[in-house]
Amino acid sequence: MKRLQSKAAGLAYRALFASALALTLVAGQALAQTSNPQSVTANWGAAQDPNQAELFWGEHQAGIDTKPQHFIYFAVFDLTTSKREDVVRLFKAWTAASSRMTQGETAQPLESGLQLAVPPAPPTGEDADAAPDPGKMAADSGEALEMPAARLTITFGFGSGLFVKAGKDRFGLASRRPEALVDMPTFGAIDQISEMNSGGDLAIQACAEDPQIAFHAIRQLARLAQGVAQIRWVQLGYRPMKGDRHLLGFSAEEKNPTMNAPQAQTVWVGSEGPEWMRGGSYVVVRRVRFALEHWDSMPQAYQEQAIGETKHHARAAESASPSPSPSPENSLVEEHPAGHLSVVAQGRDAMLRRSYSYNDGVNFISERWPPWRQGLEYDAGMFFICFQHDPRTGFIEVFDEMAKRDYKLNQFWTHVASGLFAIPRGASQGEYIGQPLFEAR
């Protein structure tokens, strides 16, 4: 235990150093933003120290306009309690632990053992002897000890299940469900979303420059939630160390600077939303599996047409279509729209994209598009994430168009997980995340 304590002291020093560095950078960012004060991504081009700490407290939760870190661990929880006070305790515990971990500290002070958000009732009956005492467990699982803050951000979201679930108003919050927190529509041909991979009551996005730091954060928060909430589904993701090409081999964002530069009013909820959401946002997440084996067999020309971009500037595609091409006289050809980028162009600035690639190895896949294949295939693609002030005019509008018209590319991806969460505004020191919602009269 002593050893842990001494490491914790060391961490505190590193956190202080990191915080100072972060403050310096934030000041720099503020200067940078003056040139384009409305852009929420003005600082994304600036260099960042991968070891630094990101600020936790503030008007907006971190992890939205924060320059994307290289790793993400996204977790969706279901609330297992029926008591509102348990949910409040959970967010108090999560806020406290997150404010520590983002500064490079352990989730809780190590001295007093694990303090669950809601202490369990004393065990009784035949299981009494089998129930472990949380107070005898380490307050932190320890895999992040001696590691820097690594730009960890932890962002919390509320799913519709917090407000109403299966018609039940479990926590007396139904009347406060924001209009914009709609039930997500299905997107026809591109959706293959099961109950187990969608929805959820709460979401936590942990982003960091080290995958172990991101997982550590989720792991600690899930521990604290015992008896109150349990994990429903998760997704890990990463961004390449250089550039931002996704697994289809393109870098659309890089070539379209406006793609990642929406205006502040596009991202942050303003006076149109409930008071507790002002300064917050809405996040839509989608696990999009790419049919990589099929994609890799396509001519470069097809890929470039499907995306609407050049893949290799040094090697131009030679042919526009694979042979044999149907000749005009024996073909009933229906015109299809141009590539992906032109289909989604209208909604380019309607949301802030902050996506990651994901790679879950191989799994048994029953391929959705010809050539028909069933067997072990790559389970990899994009964990698409976007923030907007209203998903009805952001993601939903854009994706509806995409699902209907993105003919060339829709055959190469399947949306297999989905979530929409209200991201409440950030907290000031001494508050907890979601406090204005839970304590509003």
Add this chain to the structure above:
Amino acid sequence: MTKVKTLILLNILLASVVLPLRADDNKSFLSTLRRQKTLTSTIPHNGDLNPYAIVVAPVSAGRIQKGDVLIDNFNALSNLQGTGTTIVSYNSASKKLTTFAELPKNNPACPGGVGLSTAMTMLKTGWVIVGSAPSTDGTTRTLGAGCLMVLDANGQLVATWSGPKIAAPWGNMATIDNGSTASLFVSMSGFDVPGPQVRDERGYPVTVKKATVLRIDLSISESKPPVITAQTIIGDGFSQRADKDVFLVGPTGLALGRDGTLYVSDALANQIDAIPDSATRTASAGTGRVVTKDGLLRRPLAMVLAPNGNLLITNAKNGQVVEIIPTTGEQLAAQWIDNNPAQYPPGNGDLFGLAMKLDGSGFYYVQDDVNSLVEATR
């Protein structure tokens, strides 16, 4: 029996008369087509996929309007083949797609469960009959014998038919419909089909020559579901084979010629066969007479009779529909109706079901690659 035969032949003759004949009846039907239009996604609210059968409603009844296009789905949301349970309906006036029927996944009277296949028809009396070739894992490892299910015109299940002559009803149905009686022609491709892991000496899944064509004669009393009066195997010995990717390959297209000959597309043999006297024969013709083989055919699937008496056949292995003269076997033309370059050759694996429009001006077909109903017209 002679009376029945006369009635059936009369019916076939009448059917041929009401179809619009053109001045040059020997001209290719495909050459008259100029336009292709995607009408609707075929995915219903529950996410079922992989549209197979297409039937154009011959009458208005219940929730169905004459001319509505009924389409069934072979896959559930999981995309496992042999698990789809829905029939959707497209109304060309409103341009709306609705779910006509969502069948229970577990129907105890249907061995193996429900996975709706290309075998579907609608009778003049409003009854819809649809086949099930079910699995639980998307492969023939778990293939059940399946069944034929009878729905009323509101999409409610009213009867289920199974038995020793019914095994994975597979191909698009041909139908003789006299109102109070009817005959259905259905190919059965599930007799003793092993899982796709069982291979022959060439390394392919084992080909089993046990597929049949079954004629099911029906009696239909007013307001009562059809009753089977006879089941006759009129063709047998067709090739069937498991496939780990596309589930099952077997005789798929059935179409009645004007003289009562039933034409069968034998996918594995890459040929079209003819079974004479299909409505009246009491014994199997085996695989019948070979009408045409290879040439423009690339694993023939669904098949319909065009207004000029020629057969239209969709290819599995490219995006073409092929027209042949059934009496001579001459292959007149092939036309691309799916040129999706995301497959090689274009459209490979995209086509399946096919149905003529009621006015004979074109046909409907499905594009499996994008789960859509498409129309090809003049």
